[in-house]
Amino acid sequence: MPIIFRTTGYYLALSLIFTSCKTVSTRGDAVDVAPIESVDSTKTSDNSARERLIREKEAKIKGYQASNNRDFDLLHTQLKVKFDYSSQTVNGEALLTLKPYAYPQDVLVLDAKDFDIHNTSILIGAEEIPLTYKYDQEKLILLLPEQVNRYDTLQVAIAYTAFPERGGKAGSAAITDTKGLYFINPEGEEKDKPVQIWTQGETVHSSKWFPTIDSPNERQTHDFFIKVPDQYISLSNGNKVDSQTNADGTRTDHWQMNLPHAPYLSALVVGEFAVIEDSIDGLALRYFVEPIYEEGAKKVFENTPEMISFFSSLLQMPFPWQKYDQVVVRDFVSGAMENTTLSIFMEALNLNEREALDSEWDYIIAHELFHQWFGNYVTTESWANLAMNEAFADYSEYLWLEHKEGRDHADMHHFNAIEQYMGEAEEKQVDLIRFYHEDSEDMFDSHTYAKGGRVLHMLRKLLGDEVFFEGLRIYLKDNAFNSVEVHQLRLALEKVSGKDLNWFFNQWFLSAGHPQLKVSWDYSQPDNVKLTLEQLQDVSRFPVFQIPFKVSIYKEGKRIEQSYTMDRAMQQFTLENGPGTDLVLFDEFSEILSTREERRGGELMKEQFRWSTSGLSRVEALDSLTSNYSDELDFLATMQAALEDSFSVVRELALHRLNRLEAEAGEVLQLEQKVLKMAEEDPNNAVRAAAIEALAGMNSGKFEQLFYRLINAPSYQVAGAALTAYLDIEDNVSEKRELYQRLKEEENIRIIAPLADYLTREKIAVEAVWMQEKLDKLDGESLYYFLGYYGDFFASVEGVSTAQAISTLGELASGHKQNYVRLAAFQSLFGFIDEAGVLTLVKSIQAAEEDEMIRQYQEYYISPYLENN
Incomplete structure (x- = not known):
């Protein structure tokens, strides 16, 4: 960490200076003068240390990531865009209304990345005067005909073509690409994949598709005129106020955003979608998904109205925008993005009606929704202050879970976030508010999100709910439609609480580390x-x-x-x-x-499990008792209590540990009926799945009919556990084969995975085509989970060709957009490591990997083979 290096350098310099002072000593009247060479050496040392200090301090000045200067105030953008799907370009006409912010200006600098500029002009009255400009593919510098001051309002017109595929750079862990605007399957060549266009503006990528001042401390209203093929829906910020059908089979939709927001929050989506309409207190809500997922979307997004009502009540501030749309797209480069009035989500939220029964996406829906207040209504002034957006959105996940599911579930989520931050803290510990970072993308890490949310939790517990949430209301009210830095939050909370909070903000927001x-x-x-x-x-x-x-x-x-x-x-x-x-x-x-x-010994853990009102604390105690103190455990009493616990995570943990503990057969038998009932009736599907797994460990043959019946359970989580248990039973060869034939068209990973495992164990080579077809259809987390089964099948089943598998895994390991998929594919290649060319392939993939974390994991896997060759 740079700040540590500077501190070390400072003490080293003092040490050198102090040592050199002792080279000249005084003893009475006699003076021992050091040789000239030593004096010169001392001076050199002094100068060298001073120069090092100067360089470090100069580097600190240069490394400071200041808020962007506001030379101009961007008031409004009128944008007309149409798309060339074959070339994946955007043809646009932009009319920007601006005024100098404070000082007179004769040059206007705009962000415009990878454009062809056709013409630029300034509108003075009814006259359009061409402007001279300079352009370096990032900054468009317009030379104004005369100096203007803050009382002048000017309009600048720019005609251009944007090339999102041109240029660009690596993204971050949270936002994996920087093209700004994305054409998905633009010419319809990929089977079963829709044609879509969508944007991702954060951090500074809106300027990849329209010219703007691409800074979080800027605000604009806008009118977007979006020309699309008539069969497609367009979505954007604000309200659609007009739609005109064109003679060429296209349609121009006029979207108006009449409340100011930051340019990076401007967005558009184009594609074929089903729409589910909803509302809360007169606010229009709509959910857009691919038509086949319409019924599932009703379940996935069903809590949106309640979330809005809850957050509005909690903050004593109604939803601050005109409407709220949520849309699920393909190949999104982030989990989701909180564009003002239009949140975009990754395709993992595309669920059918049955899959939606196990939906656990409330946390991400709440996260993006809370951003509409924290991030959009009030926005970080600079990326150094990103926690003013993301810490609040992260903490909203806790708030919603606490409201909807209870404190135990919220605390479990909170604990997992602590673990996430601590994992990152092993590699780096930096300030939460970071004015020193190399790239704005570096700010999207577990410090900003997970640590930020935990710091807000501590702040809430310090101040109490009434003061904390009233402070947030004041913070929002005082900074509405404006940009903020961390001190504004502190001042709002101090205003309400009457307390000095500098100490808290200094140690948690403005310093690194943790106790x-x-x-x-x-x-x-x-x-x-x-x-x-x-x-x-x-x-x-x-x-x-x-x-x-x-x-x-x-x-x-x-x-x-x-x-x-x-x-x-x-x-x-x-x-x-x-x-x-x-x-x-x-x-x-x-x-x-x-x-x-x-x-804490076993006896104290027993008391903790018995008495604690915290579900998280009981999970900790049960985990410790069943891991470290099993010889001291009263098995039957503890398991009976755990299986009846009100917190589902305790019940689930108990079921997972049931067959791992040494216990008398009679004790396990006494729990059998309880576990059986849980498999059938527990209100939590994860617990039901764990109960099925536990029954399979007790006596799988005894519960064969139960497993077979539960394969048809509405919940895929339950059905997948039952299918796994049934396929693990010995014999029943023909029944298993029939079951495979019945289920092989399923597309849910919870069914696909046990079927793939079955094919591998039974070495059914003729189903290699099925394995390949399933892999080709999967993506995201489902693909990640399936890759291990895919690799095992082709590496271990005789009679299958490995060439296509190696080629497929190589392509995924080197080119997939999601780093965890690349890593899983890379690992799977080691099942073929003894085949000709595979070691060379994995070496080349590792050498080309740009993600440092993934490259380190790859090096770990590959190093034993390099040592032996």
């Missing part, structure tokens, strides 16, 4: 338990954190909560818990973003 806590307990005085906390993080690099925290005390069947604050590196607290205490827990709900070293 690494060692938690110790002293139970020698049971009525006055002592808690000792120690911060173990490197304090030369990271803060000593001020940590408000809570201790839960369980006694006489009640939970008591005590609040404390740690403000030293090591500190002891006496709880004064009193007699009759059954359990004490530090930070029971894992509210603090930290690592934690805490030794």
